[in-house]
Amino acid sequence: MFAYILRRLLYAVPILIGVNLLTFALFFVVNTPDDMARLQLGAKHVTADAIERWKVEHGYDKPLFLNTQATGSAQLTDTIFFRHSATMFVFRFGKGDDGRDIANEIRIRMGPSLAIALPVLVIGLMVNITFALLMVFFRATYLDLWGVVLCVILMSISGLFYIIAGQYFIAKLWNLLPISGFAGGINGLRFILLPVLVSVVAGIGSGSRWYRTIFLEEIGKDYVRTARAKGLSEIRVLFRHVLKNGMIPILTGVVVVLPLLFMGSLITESFFGIPGLGSYTIDAIQAQDFAVVRAMVFLGSFLYIVGLILTDISYSWVDPRVRLR
Amino acid sequence: MSVGSFDFVPVILWTDALIFALLGVVLALVWFIRRHPHLRAPWRSVARRPMTVGAALVLVVFVFIGLLDSLHYREKLSDSLPGHPQYSVEVLSAFDALVGRLRTQQEKTYSAPLALRLYAKEFIERDGMTVRDYPRLKYGGAHLKKTDAHASDIAWRIFAGLGQGLAASLLLFGLLAAWQARRHDTAFGDWLAAWRTGHLGWPGRTLVLVLGLMLMLGAAMAHLAADYHVFGTDKVGQDVLYISLKSIRTGLVIGTLTTLVTLPLAILLGIAAGYFRGWVDDVIQYVYTVLNSIPGVLLIASAVLIVQVAIEAHPQVFDTAAARADIRLLALCLIMGVTSWTGLARLLRGESLKLRTLDYVEAARAFGVSHVRIISRHIFPNVFHLVLIAVVLDFSGLVLAEAVLSYVGVGVDPTMYSWGNMINGARLELAREPVVWWQLGAAFVFMFTLVLAANLFADGVRDAFDPRLEARR
Numbered sequence: 005m006f007a008y009i010l011r012r013l014l015y016a017v018p019i020l021i022g023v024n025l026l027t028f029a030l031f032f033v034v035n036t037p038d039d040m041a042r043l044q045l046g047a048k049h050v051t052a053d054a055i056e057r058w059k060v061e062h063g064y065d066k067p068l069f070l071n072t073q074a075t076g077s078a079q080l081t082d083t084i085f086f087r088h089s090a091t092m093f094v095f096r097f098g099k100g101d102d103g104r105d106i107a108n109e110i111r112i113r114m115g116p117s118l119a120i121a122l123p124v125l126v127i128g129l130m131v132n133i134t135f136a137l138l139m140v141f142f143r144a145t146y147l148d149l150w151g152v153v154l155c156v157i158l159m160s161i162s163g164l165f166y167i168i169a170g171q172y173f174i175a176k177l178w179n180l181l182p183i184s185g186f187a188g189g190i191n192g193l194r195f196i197l198l199p200v201l202v203s204v205v206a207g208i209g210s211g212s213r214w215y216r217t218i219f220l221e222e223i224g225k226d227y228v229r230t231a232r233a234k235g236l237s238e239i240r241v242l243f244r245h246v247l248k249n250g251m252i253p254i255l256t257g258v259v260v261v262l263p264l265l266f267m268g269s270l271i272t273e274s275f276f277g278i279p280g281l282g283s284y285t286i287d288a289i290q291a292q293d294f295a296v297v298r299a300m301v302f303l304g305s306f307l308y309i310v311g312l313i314l315t316d317i318s319y320s321w322v323d324p325r326v327r328l329r
Numbered sequence: 330m331s332v333g334s335f336d337f338v339p340v341i342l343w344t345d346a347l348i349f350a351l352l353g354v355v356l357a358l359v360w361f362i363r364r365h366p367h368l369r370a371p372w373r374s375v376a377r378r379p380m381t382v383g384a385a386l387v388l389v390v391f392v393f394i395g396l397l398d399s400l401h402y403r404e405k406l407s408d409s410l411p412g413h414p415q416y417s418v419e420v421l422s423a424f425d426a427l428v429g430r431l432r433t434q435q436e437k438t439y440s441a442p443l444a445l446r447l448y449a450k451e452f453i454e455r456d457g458m459t460v461r462d463y464p465r466l467k468y469g470g471a472h473l474k475k476t477d478a479h480a481s482d483i484a485w486r487i488f489a490g491l492g493q494g495l496a497a498s499l500l501l502f503g504l505l506a507a508w509q510a511r512r513h514d515t516a517f518g519d520w521l522a523a524w525r526t527g528h529l530g531w532p533g534r535t536l537v538l539v540l541g542l543m544l545m546l547g548a549a550m551a552h553l554a555a556d557y558h559v560f561g562t563d564k565v566g567q568d569v570l571y572i573s574l575k576s577i578r579t580g581l582v583i584g585t586l587t588t589l590v591t592l593p594l595a596i597l598l599g600i601a602a603g604y605f606r607g608w609v610d611d612v613i614q615y616v617y618t619v620l621n622s623i624p625g626v627l628l629i630a631s632a633v634l635i636v637q638v639a640i641e642a643h644p645q646v647f648d649t650a651a652a653r654a655d656i657r658l659l660a661l662c663l664i665m666g667v668t669s670w671t672g673l674a675r676l677l678r679g680e681s682l683k684l685r686t687l688d689y690v691e692a693a694r695a696f697g698v699s700h701v702r703i704i705s706r707h708i709f710p711n712v713f714h715l716v717l718i719a720v721v722l723d724f725s726g727l728v729l730a731e732a733v734l735s736y737v738g739v740g741v742d743p744t745m746y747s748w749g750n751m752i753n754g755a756r757l758e759l760a761r762e763p764v765v766w767w768q769l770g771a772a773f774v775f776m777f778t779l780v781l782a783a784n785l786f787a788d789g790v791r792d793a794f795d796p797r798l799e800a801r802r
Contacts, residue, residue: 019615019618019619019622020614022616022619023622023623024613025622026619026620027623027631030631030632030635037404039638039639039642040638042641042642043637043641080657089510112550128728156781156784156785156788157727157781159784160777160780160781161724161730161773161777161780162729162732162733162752162773162776162777162780162782163734164732164733164752165731165752165773167754168752168759168769172759174501176759185375186556196359248406263622267624270626270737271733271736271737272504282698285627286737289630289737289739290635290737290738292634294634297627297630297634300624300627301623301624301627301628301631304623304627305619305622305624306620308621308623308624309622
């Protein structure tokens with residue numbers, strides 16, 4: 005087990021290097037820092053001096069890979085690649101355009117993101133499984149058929165509409181909850197409720213339909229027939245056998261996204277004004293703050309890989325047939 | 330080129346060329362499938378599903394509008410010198426020419442659906458006095474002398490439209506029945522009875538019903554749109570119905586061209602990884618794990634930011650604003666394609682791993698058949714259903730993604746008509762008092778119809794083509 009995890013961790017290193025090189029190529033090679041400076045400064049203020057100053061301010065005035073003017077190891081370290089890309093491996097992301105330390109921002113903003121994302125995941129899981137089990141219980145009846153049609157209808161509505169409708173009706177028209185904002189502690193609850201509600205509702209369509217197929221696949225298996233043959237009631241079959249076995253693919257699907265919950269949801273956070281990592285990212289994209297976007301790309305891939313490793317481990321926990329060697 | 334007094338020069342944007350290339354491929358595929366009974370069989374089963382056929386009909390209408398909107402041209406300026414023709418910088422399409430007034434009847438600013446008056450007060454002259462009131466629209470309902478005839482006029486138009494649509498669909502239905510009855514050599518009444526009870530062998534009831542509904546709705550819309558703004562007007566007074574219809578093309582382009590980029594990558598790399606194994610497999614797996622590990626929106630956002638910088642740096646390449654927006658749309662498709670091929674590639678890799686150990690593949694290899702031939706003759710036809718299912722399933726997701734990306738600011742060009750841009754603009758309108766809801770509503774209705782039809786169609790195709798599902802039934 006330990007050896008397996010170690011090997012997986014080592015395997016993650018080349019992938020992170022790949023991500024790092026890819027983002028480096030995207031941000032510095034395809035477009036030179038000069039292009040970035042021009043875009044940031046706007047058409048009016050572009051002069052050779054201004055571009056140089058912008059590059060010095062952001063530390064982009066070094067050569068890309070090899071600094072021939074330096075001596076010794078500084079030839080490699082005094083470059084954009086080493087200063088801005090290689091340092092990400094120790095989570096030193098540098099500063100954003102607003103002058104704040106990115107790593108510090110990430111630490112502060114993780115909490116609010118998690119405060120939304122975690123309840124959404126847990127409540128969404130429960131709601132979706134309930135609906136899926138109901139549809140499976142009434143399978144091959146009109147209730148099931150129309151349940152699936154309803155799921156497809158819910159899936160076909162853009163996530164943006166759920167948010168806009170939720171904000172408009174619940175917050176603006178009926179004044180039940182604040183339209184957006186965030187506060188820490190127990191006071192924050194009323195701010196969290198609406199985004200959580202909207203996100204859960206938006207996920208019902210695809211979620212319950214997906215879980216329904218999982219349960220249906222289980223219900224066709226031999227052990228279910230055996231369970232019925234020995235006289236168990238349909239409800240017992242569903243809850244004791246189908247639910248338990250169906251949880252394996254569901255849980256492993258959940259484990260993959262667990263670490264990514266820290267990143268939050270771009271759209272939800274931005275609409276509801278949650279000061280989490282999602283809105284941080286979206287602000288950075290809109291302000292074309294390349295340093296922050298690069299940092300978030302790296303963080304996202306890192307968390308995804310952690311999720312993959314956790315998935316493998318969780319497989320061996322929930323399914324005794326899986327052995328990690 | 331000139332047709333009568335109408336002078337124009339055709340413009341072929343990049344996405345136009347690709348759309349028609351895609352259309353050609355689809356038509357060639359249809360021709361190929363028709364000639365092979367074993368390929369035709371699953372499509373026959375698709376055609377027997379009522380919900381799928383209904384959805385397909387709706388999709389056909391959307392695709393038709395999208396194709397019309399892809400025939401672009403530039404009009405000749407009337408004041409250009411003879412011998413030195415000058416063309417307008419505005420790129421129009423066959424669709425624009427067809428709807429004509431819908432595009433040109435521009436009001437001053439917001440007006441509600443079917444309204445007679447503007448949504449903002451202005452100083453107007455009335456009976457020699459200047460009062461502050463909502464002025465009449467320049468075009469919307471301008472044919473009405475008295476405003477109290479408004480409601481009856483609308484009701485009459487809806488009634489006339491529905492009636493004409495109903496008449497047209499009854500006529501079509503009669504022709505269909507007569508033709509079918511003659512073809513199958515049955516009495517007219519027998520065929521009607523079979524149609525009514527659903528014993529035709531194909532979903533005749535759904536087909537006629539959906540077609541009839543669409544005809545009625547379309548006719549009523551056409552009657553209303555002739556003199557009103559059916560979905561109101563937007564901030565600059567542009568007809569919202571027109572914007573929504575123009576957005577169809579953008580949605581379709583993103584949904585289809587992205588898959589066009591995805592397919593070669595996914596098929597080649599996925600099959601190669603599964604078939605050759607060894608270091609080829611390692612390299613390809615490494616590439617798609619790297620791409621996969623970057624959160625989708627972020628990768629797309631970074632790539633779009635980069636493309637934006639590149640477009641800003643080379644403004645001289647594009648002769649019109651439309652060409653510029655078009656390149657950005659194409660780039661978006663390319664980027665989304667490059668980031669989304671991994672899922673299908675992984676699926677194809679797994680399937681090829683299984684297929685390569687099958688007896689007939691081993692036999693082919695023992696006979697010394699080349700790799701290329703084995704893949705094209707034995708592997709690819711056996712994974713084709715997976716490719717098809719992935720294409721139809723991805724479509725609706727891509728259309729929805731466009732809206733989100735446009736909201737984030739990394740979607741299509743802000744000047745381009747798209748549902749994403751409409752929704753984006755609607756955010757501020759909802760904060761107005763009184764609320765401007767129609768732009769959002771129209772975008773919602775159109776997007777929902779397209780995505781729902783695509784989802785239902787995709788379900789039907791998946792059920793018909795997935796052998797795993799077949800076994801379970």
